[in-house]
Amino acid sequence: MTVPARRPAPAAPPQPLPPGSFGAFVSAARAAGRLVVQPRMGMSDPRAMRAGLAATRAADATTVGTLTIDSYTRVGDQAAARRALADGVPLNGYPLVTYDPAVTRSVLDGIQDHTFPVQVRHGSAAPQDIVAALLLAGLDATEGGPVSYCLPYGRTPLTASVENWVRSCELLARTRDHGVEPHLETFGGCMMGQLCPPSLLVALSVLEALFFAQHGLRSVSLSYAQGTDPAQDEEALHALRRLADVLLPDLDRHIVVYTYMGVYPRTPDGARLLLEESARLAVRTGAARLIVKTAAEAHRIPTVRENAAALEAAARAAEAETAQAAAARAETARAEATQAAAARAAAAPAEAASRPGAGEAAASRLAVRPVPDTGIHAEASALVQAVLEISPDLGRALPLAFERGYLDVPYCLHPDNAQRTRSYLDTDGRLRWSAIGSMPLGGIVELAHEPRLTSGGLLSALRHVEQRFDAAALDPSPTHRPLGDGHRPPARAALLEEGR
């Protein structure tokens, strides 16, 4: 199977989603022009968890709720979770499997409903128990993937993860018998949180969505994590949409952006600037949902209040970007209309006026604001195609693709990752490949001389974004203040110059 160049006509029109399902909620918000914002929130105390969900719902933003699961539950160590709860040791998330389903239902009761869906975020390569527990609690939306919740998350063999994910998808898909439409989001757009070049993120996100579809899911979202350069991210998100349109035509689907998943700015203002940049990225690229990071990210698990503040800051930045785009569209339309009038006045043939769509077309061209094609789509297509050529059955193809090194995640220590690729940040702050190992990217990417890897070099690459935004936050000029200060958002071009 190859990646067709054009979108084939859909085999059947997507079926309408039951109202109140995660996918339907997000589509409705998108149709209304509102970006859905969502926290990464999880506490071990059920009362705190409930308060967090209530605050998410009450936030001045279009929100969905999150139960983020703790690390013991993620690795399947229920005994450790139970002991920690008994000893009063606070966990880094909500131990969904350990609590009785009645406890979780009481956490959700009166908060989760068709106007406020709740998703479970977990990070497990063996999520069957987690999926069973979320279904028992009356939930039907979660995320992850056979690759993205395996390679960066531990030492479970990839083939075992694939089997576990097949079973988990089937478990979720079966809930359709009860009239709900389960939703599954790929985590493939965030391998290792940082320093993974965009094309591999796009390819993995698409491949995991295809895997979900093969195992019965009909409502999915495709993730992409904000990287080091806004133009590169924009290009990647367009590539992701193009590939999803071609390869997943019959599914309910949307794109979800993650606010930066790597080493985060330490200052509150730096954290906010980076969050706001991700919200603008989501709006510019037509993503439907954004998962935010808080000002506590660099330091510790965030409080409920910090989560709510992040949701609202992201919503304000998204609204400002939406308004700006609308104003730009109106401006273009006005300019076109004036031009047309001038043309008529000059008694030119009524050609301009006879093209009523001209203004709209120009405006939508402006709204898309195309970024230069540096080859992300071509790279991602080559990776996806190489995997699909191994076998159209992704459960078979994915482990073989890693075994052969067709997919190979830089800096990932998992034993099933070939570890022959490497990435680096170029002098413009863009993520590039310095070694492609056996990935089928020969002739597509321009390889740089591989810089010698040192602890200092690695640390400065990891801290590039942190330092750029902390430096911007410490800069007293008004263009660098976060939105909440009553100043204008920072100019994109200005931000790019920071911190080098």
Place this chain on the structure above:
Amino acid sequence: MKVGTPVTPVKTPMTELPSASGLKVIVSSVASDAHTWNLVFLQLLLEELGHRVANLGACVPDELLVEECRRQRPDLVVISSVNGHGANDGRRVIRELRGHPETAAIPVVIGGKLGIDGADSTDQAGLLEAGFDAVFEEGASLASFGSFLRSIPAGVTT
């Protein structure tokens, strides 16, 4: 959780170890922690300082760490955890290591972000009492880690 084989250490271009007199060091995460950038960073740093490193990778079950320590007889074990469970997992695994005669005397340090409420809230005294030789919570300088390394004699447990 499967007990896997130790993962291949990150392939650094530095193949020649500067000196054979460096320490034999095991770098490891704890059972529940998946973060690895900290491990890669520490491996590179230790190698640059002339030590030999076996990096056990993410989510290392207690039994695997004990087993690797028995087998490799390292001069030092460096445990790093940032997911917020480090203090809790660390207390458990140090008890195991101190409880086995073959591993009881190996110097073991822990560092990173060890709790979920920030660096100030960790019970460092409790960790030292449980058997760690030093604790390097975020904010502690890498220089202090450097001086600690210089205080460890090589080849004592071999």
